[in-house]
Amino acid sequence: MRKSTPRLTVADVGESGLLARLERELVRRRERGVLVHVGDDAAVLTRLSPSAVLSTDLLIEGVDFDFAWGAWADVGHKAAAANLSDLAAMGARPRGLLLGLGLRPEHQVANVLALVASMAKVGRRFAAPLVGGDLSRTSGPLVVAVTVVGEAEPRRAFRRRRARVGDVILVSGALGGAAVGLALLSARKRLPAAVIRRQLRPEPQIALGLALARWGRVTSAADISDGLARDALHLAPRGCGVELDAEALPIAAATRRAAAALGLDVVERALSGGEDFERVVAMRERDVAAALRIAERAGTSLTPVGRVVSRSGLSISGRSSRMAPRGFDHFRSR
Amino acid sequence: MRKSTPRLTVADVGESGLLARLERELVRRRERGVLVHVGDDAAVLTRLSPSAVLSTDLLIEGVDFDFAWGAWADVGHKAAAANLSDLAAMGARPRGLLLGLGLRPEHQVANVLALVASMAKVGRRFAAPLVGGDLSRTSGPLVVAVTVVGEAEPRRAFRRRRARVGDVILVSGALGGAAVGLALLSARKRLPAAVIRRQLRPEPQIALGLALARWGRVTSAADISDGLARDALHLAPRGCGVELDAEALPIAAATRRAAAALGLDVVERALSGGEDFERVVAMRERDVAAALRIAERAGTSLTPVGRVVSRSGLSISGRSSRMAPRGFDHFRSR
Numbered sequence A, B: 001m002r003k004s005t006p007r008l009t010v011a012d013v014g015e016s017g018l019l020a021r022l023e024r025e026l027v028r029r030r031e032r033g034v035l036v037h038v039g040d041d042a043a044v045l046t047r048l049s050p051s052a053v054l055s056t057d058l059l060i061e062g063v064d065f066d067f068a069w070g071a072w073a074d075v076g077h078k079a080a081a082a083n084l085s086d087l088a089a090m091g092a093r094p095r096g097l098l099l100g101l102g103l104r105p106e107h108q109v110a111n112v113l114a115l116v117a118s119m120a121k122v123g124r125r126f127a128a129p130l131v132g133g134d135l136s137r138t139s140g141p142l143v144v145a146v147t148v149v150g151e152a153e154p155r156r157a158f159r160r161r162r163a164r165v166g167d168v169i170l171v172s173g174a175l176g177g178a179a180v181g182l183a184l185l186s187a188r189k190r191l192p193a194a195v196i197r198r199q200l201r202p203e204p205q206i207a208l209g210l211a212l213a214r215w216g217r218v219t220s221a222a223d224i225s226d227g228l229a230r231d232a233l234h235l236a237p238r239g240c241g242v243e244l245d246a247e248a249l250p251i252a253a254a255t256r257r258a259a260a261a262l263g264l265d266v267v268e269r270a271l272s273g274g275e276d277f278e279r280v281v282a283m284r285e286r287d288v289a290a291a292l293r294i295a296e297r298a299g300t301s302l303t304p305v306g307r308v309v310s311r312s313g314l315s316i317s318g319r320s321s322r323m324a325p326r327g328f329d330h331f332r333s334r
Helices: A011-028 A072-090 A109-125 A177-186 A195-199 A205-216 A228-235 A255-261 A265-271 A285-297 B010-026 B072-090 B108-124 B176-187 B195-199 B206-215 B228-235 B253-260 B266-270 B285-297
Strands: A032-037 A043-045 A054-062 A093-103 A129-139 A145-151 A168-172 A220-224 A241-245 A279-281 A303-308 A315-318 B035-036 B043-046 B051-060 B093-103 B129-135 B143-150 B169-171 B218-225 B241-245 B277-281 B303-307 B313-317
Touching: A011 A109, A011 A129, A011 B313, A032 A109, A043 A093, A043 A129, A054 A072, A054 B093, A054 B143, A072 A093, A072 A109, A072 A145, A072 A195, A072 A205, A072 A220, A072 A255, A093 A109, A093 A205, A093 B051, A093 B143, A109 A129, A145 B051, A145 B093, A145 B143, A168 A228, A168 A285, A177 A195, A177 A265, A195 A255, A195 B195, A205 A279, A205 A285, A205 B285, A220 A228, A228 A241, A228 A265, A228 A279, A228 A303, A228 A315, A255 B093, A279 A285, A279 A303, A279 B285, A285 A303, B010 B129, B043 B093, B043 B129, B072 B093, B072 B143, B072 B195, B072 B206, B072 B218, B093 B108, B108 B129, B169 B228, B169 B285, B176 B195, B176 B253, B195 B253, B206 B277, B206 B285, B218 B228, B228 B241, B228 B266, B228 B277, B228 B303, B228 B313, B253 B266, B277 B285, B277 B303, B285 B303
Parallel strands: A054 B129, A093 A129, A129 B051, A241 A315, B093 B129, B241 B313
Antiparallel strands: A032 A043, A043 B051, A054 A145, A054 B043, A093 A145, A168 A279, A168 A303, A220 A279, A241 A303, B035 B043, B051 B143, B093 B143, B169 B277, B169 B303, B218 B277, B241 B303
8 A cells, every 4th residue: 555646546557557566465475385376377386185175255245245344354354264264164274365356447456455465364374375366347346256275185075965864063163243243233333343353354264174174073064154054954964954952052242242232133143144154063972072172272162053863954942933044045135 | 948937037046046956057977086066165176286277267247258249158168268278378287167156136047057057068178177166146247257277297387477588489379360259249240150259169278288288398378368469478587578570470361351341450459359368388499390290289280470589578570550559458448
């Protein structure tokens, strides 16, 4: 950000001018395991394990993020974190990020650089530098397309739908924070900051994913991005289902208090709110105690919240009122 | 496409309904080297060489493609081809594609499936199945974000800016076809089909890239996506430049005739039109004859069009009128 040109736009500098600035931001030093970086036709990562793990996320302004409550740097952080979280769900080790940006000509260069710098910072923290990208122009909402590549031992990579009937379902960390944080922002309340942070600056649980993959006793796993009610079902084999105990859900005290202040059903937010980017995993009952210790050593927690059952679909115990939690659907929910 | 529901929209089926249809379209058989496919948190490719080559392209309706002249299947084809072409520029072998789609709720399911099927078909043809993706919603133009992962021997991957002064510059195939094809479409002329096809259905030159990489005598290479005038400069080391001979440019007879009929300067289109997705490569003069034979065996051609020179920037000989070819800039050209 140069003070002399605070309002410099993308149209002012053009695509090549913007690319030159992004290269300066990103290619400041040699990254380990990166042979070819931003500025060539493709990136080359070396010393990758024979199994590459890949995931892509497409985030669109007004749907997946909103500048009414987050800054450009928040968007960059969340896009990287959400994408890295998909690798955590597989128990994989991130190695690199790619970014596609669809910009309007009037977008400010300083904002674009803030988004990219924030994304690159999150990536570097998890050993996944931003190694390549593409720019395009749009007349519509800002587009952020992010792709992560990582590595895993093929037989250790977690899969969906591999749990067995009777397996215990556990979730990492705490749920509902992102959804209650979004409700706080929508209500123009900026406190408590810890809950807001769950919405704007989620943390991908890479260390937990890697530790559980090394351990090797998880039968199935998924990312919690669309809400536990929806994502837990991903663990059950086809034809089987999941029973969750609403009273067992891990919900932070600050999230409960904020939800109460807003008059929200915190359990519903924890089940269906989405964007918590925690892990949901299944394992045999006899392995649960060891898993809890592994999570603690990885700096987080695991909480048993239900079981895989032979009846298909989702059932929820410990809840007096009836509900049909659905999770987020891009084309129906809003 | 089901005849009973010809106008089924994305909003009708919802995100999960659309995902289920895409999974049916894509996961019809086991692909070699693909362990985890569409339908999990991430894709897993096995037996990858230790060097992963990655590139991402972001294509936005109205800027990078237009339904006024291409169908949804054309868009899927071109997005895959453009992305694969970036790997060809590195001399890499494609292994998989990822797709992010930003859709409006009123988009028709049949169109979305046509786009995805077309992309998957191109990918399979080059041993790069569509292994993963993400859906989002937009209120604006359609968004197609495509990422390719491939493999290369690290020391064989082509780099930009590695040519030396005196190196000969060669281009593959023929230039200007895509730009003249676009002009034909804009003028609502659908003939000649071969020229239109250069715009709507480009072919990535994967075989040539791989053959040249095995050979090992290319000093620098790039994709021709923004126009030769811009992309040839990518081969020169910093501070050096490129001299092109306008009379040497390979231009197909059909392209010349179509340009003449439209009153276009075909050389200007060949230099600056972009989207030809051919290779531009540099090599020592003594290696040129061998390279021409390699290209022929790969089913295409290479044509010497200029040299790397010590004077920076681009100069063009063999042209009486002055011009300043700039190539395509997303934020300035239109």
